[in-house]
Amino acid sequence: MSGSPIGMFDSGFGGLSVLKALADVAPHEDIVYIGDSARYPYGSKSQDDVRAFSLEITRSLVEDFKVKMIVVACNTASATALEDLKRKFDIPILGVIEPGVRAALAVSSNQKVGVIGTVGTIGSGAYQHEFSTMAKEVKLTCAACPGFVEFVERGDLSSDQVHVLAERLLSPIVLSGADTLLLGCTHYPFLARTISDVVGRDVVLVSSADETAFDVAKTLEKLGLATKNIELGAQRFLCSGDPETFKTVGERLYGSKLGSVEKWPL
Numbered sequence: 465m466s467g468s469p470i471g472m473f474d475s476g477f478g479g480l481s482v483l484k485a486l487a488d489v490a491p492h493e494d495i496v497y498i499g500d501s502a503r504y505p506y507g508s509k510s511q512d513d514v515r516a517f518s519l520e521i522t523r524s525l526v527e528d529f530k531v532k533m534i535v536v537a538c539n540t541a542s543a544t545a546l547e548d549l550k551r552k553f554d555i556p557i558l559g560v561i562e563p564g565v566r567a568a569l570a571v572s573s574n575q576k577v578g579v580i581g582t583v584g585t586i587g588s589g590a591y592q593h594e595f596s597t598m599a600k601e602v603k604l605t606c607a608a609c610p611g612f613v614e615f616v617e618r619g620d621l622s623s624d625q626v627h628v629l630a631e632r633l634l635s636p637i638v639l640s641g642a643d644t645l646l647l648g649c650t651h652y653p654f655l656a657r658t659i660s661d662v663v664g665r666d667v668v669l670v671s672s673a674d675e676t677a678f679d680v681a682k683t684l685e686k687l688g689l690a691t692k693n694i695e696l697g698a699q700r701f702l703c704s705g706d707p708e709t710f711k712t713v714g715e716r717l718y719g720s721k722l723g724s725v726e727k728w729p730l
């Protein structure tokens with residue numbers, strides 16, 4: 465199976481940050497990426513819906529694209545559906561929650577950590593569970609940040625409006641005295657400057673993309689699934705919404721060309 469592609473999905477464009485990190489760490493791997501842009505955003509959907517969508521996409525990646533591994537490159541889907549997917553499919557399935565927690569723990573020195581994410585991610589309790597499993601002693605403060613994703617999609621990363629919203633939503637993090645803030649949503653790294661202005665420059669912002677990419681590469685090696693290919697890997701992009709919109713927004717957010725984007729039929 466080592467010659468098969470890696471399958472990756474997100475509710476839309478955000479997971480492209482994980483894809484980018486993975487392409488840096490494992491440049492010879494082929495990747496098939498599905499963005500569920502027709503049903504996006506996941507952050508405000510019910511857990512049942514997110515689980516059903518994740519199951520459908522994973523099944524397609526396994527059956528239609530014969531992938532050797534799945535990367536759930538979406539915090540909301542990882543928080544809600546990862547365990548379910550792992551039970552149902554017989555290939556390695558990795559999410560972004562555990563790598564993000566590991567990265568945050570490596571950085572914090574005062575044992576006070578903040579996590580921000582969508583309403584769905586924070587409400588699922590997945591980060592709370594992971595921190596209590598990996599480091600009981602850490603004092604965790606979580607905050608949902610509804611509205612952040614929409615600002616990023618509009619390309620508004622630093623207006624007064626986004627600043628005011630950030631001040632309101634991040635105040636529990638500021639009050640907690642956390643020295644580390646885990647950005648538990650694919651879109652939040654784009655707001656890093658505004659978030660940092662609000663929480664203070666001393667607070668280290670951590671995103672899970674790089675750590676997830678390292679995890680994927682390590683797991684492929686460990687399981688003998690790493691490609692033997694010596695050429696650069698091919699990347700294939702599909703989305704459930706309008707491919708042209710996906711291409712335009714994806715390229716604007718990630719600053720690199722996506723090539724052609726295909727329609728993934730719902």
Ligand code: DGL
Nearest residue numbers: 475505506507539540650
């Ligand atoms: N990709 C989602 C996440 O990381 C953010 C966008 C959405 O709400 O679908 O949680």
